[in-house]
Amino acid sequence: MPGGGFVRLPGGSVVVALTLPRPAVESSAAGAAAGGAGCSAAGSEEGGNVRVLVHAANRARALTRLRNLGMRAVYLRGNAQPPTPDEITAVLHHPDGLLWRCAPDRAEELWHPIRALLGHG
DSSP, X not given: OOEEEEEEOTTXXXXXXXXXXXXXXXXXXXXHHXXXXXXXXXXXXXXXXXXXXXXESSXXXXXXXXXXXXXXXXXXXXXXXXXXXXXXXXXXXXXXXXXEEEESOOTTOOOEEHHHHHTOO
């Protein structure tokens, strides 16, 4: 079951963190570029979960940003898995404010821009 949560920052904006099923990548080259083989428990290029971070003005806008990228069935129910301080720092220092990496987190894996997950180059 996908989980997630949010943190309201002192300036009024929010950081939303969601654990979602990995979207299917259309080509194997795009999957390899996005780190697809490392996200799946079975070692295939599709499957597994990803942790997505979004920085936005409010929770509704954060979810809208994801839906506009094609993740239509994204909902935030409750606040069971809020972003950690390290996740907040990572998303605040990224120019797009949208990052992802495989879940469960592995310390050696870096955060990736959302374009790498969706295969937009």
